[in-house]
Amino acid sequence: EPITVEVALGERTYDIAIGRGLLASLGARIKALRPGARTVIVTDENVAKQHLPAAQAALSEAGVESSAIVVTPGEGSKKFATFERVCEDIIAARIERGDLAIALGGGVIGDLAGFASSCVRRGLDFVQVPTSLLAQVDSSVGGKTGINSRHGKNLIGAFHQPVLVIADTALLDTLPAREFRAGYAEVAKYGLLGDEAFFAWLEANWREVFAGGPAREHAIAVSCRAKAGVVARDERETGERALLNLGHTFGHAFEAGCGFSDRLLHGEAVALGMVMAFDFSARKGLTSQAEADRARAHLAAVGLPTHVRDVAGGVPGIDALMDLIAQDKKVKRGKLTFILVRGIGQAFIENNVDPAEVRAFLAEQV
Ligand code: NAD
Ligand code: ZN
Known part of the structure; x- marks a missing residue:
């Protein structure tokens, strides 16, 4: 059925x-x-x-x-x-x-x-x-x-x-296995941004999702429902739809830094970007490091990159990354907009992020 x-x-x-x-x-x-x-x-x-x-x-x-x-x-x-x-x-x-x-x-x-x-x-x-x-x-x-x-x-x-x-x-x-895995990052994203129970289900059932049984259909249905709900409430991205960009600001910077080449697929960049959004949120005291570690552990278990060192050939330096981040999201009154988290399933839009804080965070990672 x-x-x-x-x-x-x-x-x-x-x-x-x-x-x-x-x-x-x-x-x-x-x-x-x-x-x-x-x-x-x-x-x-x-x-x-x-x-x-x-x-x-x-x-x-x-x-x-x-x-x-x-x-x-x-x-x-x-x-x-x-x-x-x-x-x-x-x-x-x-x-x-x-x-x-x-x-x-x-x-x-x-x-x-x-x-x-x-x-x-x-x-x-x-x-x-x-x-x-x-x-x-x-x-x-x-x-x-x-x-x-x-x-x-x-x-x-x-x-x-x-x-x-x-x-x-x-x-x-x-679908090539690497493409499937990259797409899975967007599935995990729905759990990480707004549905802790779904994330816990993925932690327990991701192997069946990859294997192609009924768990795959369930994961796709939950993901579609999550996106459809957000889009129905905010079709033109004036608010809530921005939550779907969890991991995408850091992710796009890495993707662009790799020249959009097959060194780093979009979903791979998003996986790394989401973990960094969690780490950055933990660094700001918004969530615990344990929550960030849980997000990283799952994405790493499925074989997605979760550390900058996982990117083949490395990533650009901090100045280049900061330029790419500023290009991706319009800087308003010197502040950046990021999707941050208070925990797994609790993403929110923060449009008052100090670029200096992002730079200090990146310096610890890159
Ligand atoms: P893609 O369409 O290039 O597909 C990835 C690769 O897999 C391609 O080589 C393709 O030929 C191959 N492929 C696809 N299905 C296959 C199958 N069943 N069997 C074997 N090979 C198969 O890339 P993608 O990752 O599917 O999509 C990325 C694009 O989606 C980007 O351009 C991105 O901007 C766009 N995108 C759009 C939205 C939106 O809301 N419109 C959201 C996210 C991403
Ligand atoms: Zn994406």
């Missing part, structure tokens, strides 16, 4: 269906949602090799017409040239208002295909079929879509909610 998480945003609601083997129901679900609609699948070469034939078969068995657009895998495809090609190919596939685009892939495909959908014919509806753990628990929920600018990541985009999300947990079986 699949798990359904409902996302309610203003007047609109849509479902995230989570379960093993759900891809086989793609055609039937689309036919039920939008009878007579034609579809175009946007995917990347890696995902196409593993899962495009099954997706196409599911559509054609239900009598849903489809074509496919396959792009180069990786962050490099979140650029204008690929966006242009995807838009033109969607139009060439004669997808019209009322038809559907299907994003079949990780966060790169969701962001790219979602943004193209928001623009073609001033807005096409689209379905997300996330195929990475990160995409199933994070990027497919919340409606942020976009591409990168030469000035920085995700600077060009739109809010565009999907009409349906199908998270087939079996698709993750073909």
Whole structure:
């Protein structure tokens, strides 16, 4: 039995269906949602090799017409040239208002295909079929879509909610282990930021989540529910949604410091960043060092980096890191905004952090 998480945003609601083997129901679900609609699948070469034939078969068995657009895998495809090609190919596939685009892939495909959908014919509806753990628990929920600018990541985009999300947990079986682990950092994030009981459950059950049994579905459902709840209360990130950035300020600095290379994947940077947010909070006396050590112990147990020394090739020096942190979060009246914690499951937004204190903390770590 699949798990359904409902996302309610203003007047609109849509479902995230989570379960093993759900891809086989793609055609039937689309036919039920939008009878007579034609579809175009946007995917990347890696995902196409593993899962495009099954997706196409599911559509054609239900009598849903489809074509496919396959792009180069990786962050490099979140650029204008690929966006242009995807838009033109969607139009060439004669997808019209009322038809559907299907994003079949990780966060790169969701962001790219979602943004193209928001623009073609001033807005096409689209379905997300996330195929990475990160995409199933994070990027497919919340409606942020976009591409990168030469000035920085995700600077060009739109809010565009999907009409349906199908998270087939079996698709993750073909995901490289390192990508799965990196996505797991975002799962643990939901426990660390607002749900101590879920974090305790993960400590006990993470092996089953990795192995792919029903525990995986549960972890993904809890994560989607957590993100959907936050997004429903604060779609445009005027407040609470910022909590989802736990670990991301330190994390982005390390990611950027490694040149966004495969030396440090996003989720790996977030794992390290979250532990540092806990350590920094403990240093400020907001939480105990025991809580920080508990967060570190779990992330280290699954094989994620939790010390600066775990980053292959090292990280930039303190001056460079401070510059990157200042760039990431706007400095207001000389103060930085950080997501800090009072304990596991108790994150809060602190917008009065003294840069000198961050620098002193980093000097102890780097
Ligand atoms: P990704 O889409 O590049 O996927 C990672 C790698 O795994 C790629 O090489 C991909 O081809 C491969 N892959 C994906 N699914 C596979 C499968 N089932 N089997 C085999 N290989 C598979 O990266 P990601 O980690 O999924 O997403 C990262 C992107 O998501 C970033 O661009 C980030 O900015 C974005 N993001 C967006 C949001 C949002 O709210 N929109 C949130 C978080 C992250
Ligand atoms: Zn993230």
